[in-house]
Amino acid sequence: xxxxxxxxxxxxxxxxxxxxxxxxxxxxxxxxxxxxxxxxxxxxxxxxxxxxxxxxxxxxxxxxxxxxxxxxxxxxxxxxxxxxxxxxxxxxxxxxxxxxxxxxxxxxxxxxx
Numbered sequence: 001x002x003x004x005x006x007x008x009x010x011x012x013x014x015x016x017x018x019x020x021x022x023x024x025x026x027x028x029x030x031x032x033x034x035x036x037x038x039x040x041x042x043x044x045x046x047x048x049x050x051x052x053x054x055x056x057x058x059x060x061x062x063x064x065x066x067x068x069x070x071x072x073x074x075x076x077x078x079x080x081x082x083x084x085x086x087x088x089x090x091x092x093x094x095x096x097x098x099x100x101x102x103x104x105x106x107x108x109x110x111x112x113x
Contacts, residue, residue: 002059002095002096003089003095004088005066006059006088006089006092010061011037011058013058013061014036014037015033017057017058018030036054037055038053039051063089063092066085066088067089069085070086
């Protein structure tokens with residue numbers, strides 16, 4: 001699970017990505033922004049295949065952009081905003097680390113059975 005600030009930035013990036021000129025194949029697979037954001041991949045026969053939600057493809061980029069904002073001068077990004085971004089990135093990393101530990105623990109548990 002991603003932190004709210006990171007998730008919000010990823011969704012903004014997904015919107016910009018979707019609005020950019022995508023290929024006809026992409027537009028056929030995700031005819032609307034809602035399809036893309038929900039991961040509803042429209043098949044050739046009209047059925048919908050569940051896929052990874054579109055905004056999840058932009059989480060890493062969102063983290064990078066937020067981290068770069070921390071290095072900008074105070075005139076561009078206020079110290080208060082930098083503190084919020086820093087806290088958000090730390091919380092996001094903690095959540096990511098805990099999720100990775102749970103996956104590892106499940107794998108170890110399965111191997112031991």
